[in-house]
Structures are given as C-alpha cells and as structure tokens.
Amino acid sequence: EDQVTxxxxxxxxxxxxxxxxxxxxxxxxxxxLFWYRQDPGKGPEFLFTLYSAGEEKEKERLKxxxxxxxxxxxxxxxxxxxxxxxxxxxxxxxxxxxxxxxGTGTQLKVEL
Amino acid sequence: xxxxxxxxxxxxxxxxxxxxxxxxxxxxxxxxxxxxQSLDQGLQFLIQYYNGEExxxxxxxxxxxxxxxxxxxxxxxxxxxxxxxxxLYFCASSVGGGIRTDTxxxxxxxxxxxx
Numbered sequence: 001e002d003q004v005t006x007x008x009x010x011x012x013x014x015x016x017x018x019x020x021x022x023x024x025x026x027x028x029x030x031x032x033l034f035w036y037r038q039d040p041g042k043g044p045e046f047l048f049t050l051y052s053a054g055e056e057k058e059k060e061r062l063k064x065x066x067x068x069x070x071x072x073x074x075x076x077x078x079x080x081x082x083x084x085x086x087x088x089x090x091x092x093x094x095x096x097x098x099x100x101x102x103g104t105g106t107q108l109k110v111e112l
Numbered sequence: 113x114x115x116x117x118x119x120x121x122x123x124x125x126x127x128x129x130x131x132x133x134x135x136x137x138x139x140x141x142x143x144x145x146x147x148x149q150s151l152d153q154g155l156q157f158l159i160q161y162y163n164g165e166e167x168x169x170x171x172x173x174x175x176x177x178x179x180x181x182x183x184x185x186x187x188x189x190x191x192x193x194x195x196x197x198x199x200l201y202f203c204a205s206s207v208g209g210g211i212r213t214d215t216x217x218x219x220x221x222x223x224x225x226x227x
Contacts (some may be wrong), residue, residue, distance in 0.1 A: 043202050099168050101157070
C-alpha cells in the first residue's frame with residue numbers, strides 16, 4: 001500500500017536554529033513530490049515540486065531535497081513567521097486515476 | 113491568495129441534513145479537486161473533475177457527490193450528514209487533467225460543523 005510518513009510530528013525551534021523535516025514514502029509510480037505549508041484554518045500553500053532523486057529546490061530559508069525513498073525540507077535560520085504545518089504529498093499513478101496523497105504533516109513552532 | 117475561491121467559509125447544520133459547497137478554480141485551470149481534512153485523518157482526496165468530467169476518485173462516501181459545471185466551477189454535495197462529517201473541506205485546482213504532474217493550488221476551505 002502507498003504510504004507517506006512525515007517526521008517529526010511536531011518540532012519546536014528557537015529563532016535561528018536550523019533543522020530538517022523528513023518525508024519518507026513507499027509508493028510505486030511516483031510522478032512527483034510536493035511540499036506545502038499550511039497555517040491554522042487556512043488552505044495549503046504550495047512551496048515546491050520535486051520530480052527525481054537528486055533534485056533540490058530553494059526558496060528563502062527553505063530548501064527541499066529528494067532521494068529515492070525520502071525528501072527533506074531544510075529550514076535555515078528560521079523566524080517565528082515560519083511557524084506552520086508543513087505537508088508533503090506524493091503524486092502517483094493509480095488505476096483509479098492519478099492522485100495526490102498527503103502525509104499528516106510536521107507542526108513547526110519557531111520561538112523568539 | 114491562490115486564486116481559488118470557496119463558499120461558504122463556515123457552515124453549521126444538523127445531522128441528516130444536506131449541504132452544498134461551492135468552488136471556483138483559478139482562471140485558466142480546468143481541473144478541480146476536493147479534499148476533506150479532519151483532525152485525525154489529515155488531508156484526504158475525495159474526487160477530481162477535469163473540464164466537466166470525473167477524472168479520479170478517492171475515498172469519497174456514497175452520500176457525497178460532486179459535479180463541475182460548464183463555467184468550470186464545482187459543487188460538492190454532502191447528504192445525510194453525520195457528526196463525523198464535520199471537517200474542513202478544501203477545493204484545489206490545476207491547469208491540466210493529471211496525466212502530467214500538475215501543481216494543485218488550494219482554496220481557503222469551508223469549515224463544516226454537524227451538530
């Protein structure tokens with residue numbers, strides 16, 4: 001069965017304290033891996049798409065990387081405004097149509 | 113702002129009732145997706161429509177149905193509501209139909225509370 005697992009479930013950082021969030025997956029027919037940011041009560045906001053192992057993408061303090069089994073979201077020198085839930089999702093081919101399967105997210109809290 | 117709009121923002125109703133949620137995709141997007149997000153389940157894919165046709169189906173209950181209209185807006189109908197249907201319902205849209213990997217842009221969601 002296709003699975004997407006994110007860890008840790010929750011992470012508390014001090015401002016400026018860099019860290020990484022993990023997304024591991026066991027799927028067949030992976031067509032892409034997405035990272036989204038979600039603030040409480042809001043819709044997910046698109047961050048990155050990664051298509052193949054070895055690919056990296058950066059945006060401000062965030063950098064996403066992809067291997068054959070997992071993806072990392074590195075947060076460098078985070079600020080309080082980076083506090084949010086970070087979701088990863090895999091886009092896969094299925095017999096019932098292509099679909100995006102989400103992990104349960106990592107809830108990040110950045111404190112002053 | 114993603115460009116995807118959803119109405120209403122909040123909906124409170126009773127068990128056994130029927131409600132309709134509405135979504136307008138970003139300009140130029142042909143696909144609309146519906147997701148349910150509850151505290152214990154995370155984001156669950158329900159159904160996708162592409163240019164008026166059903167394209168992919170997820171874990172959508174038989175009590176739920178959706179359609180996409182010629183102007184590309186979509187409606188999700190939830191009937192015989194149960195307490196467990198209380199959740200955030202998100203609509204997302206993308207340019208293509210899902211054959212190639214497409215970025216999905218999410219709306220602000222509708223919070224449904226069933227009492």
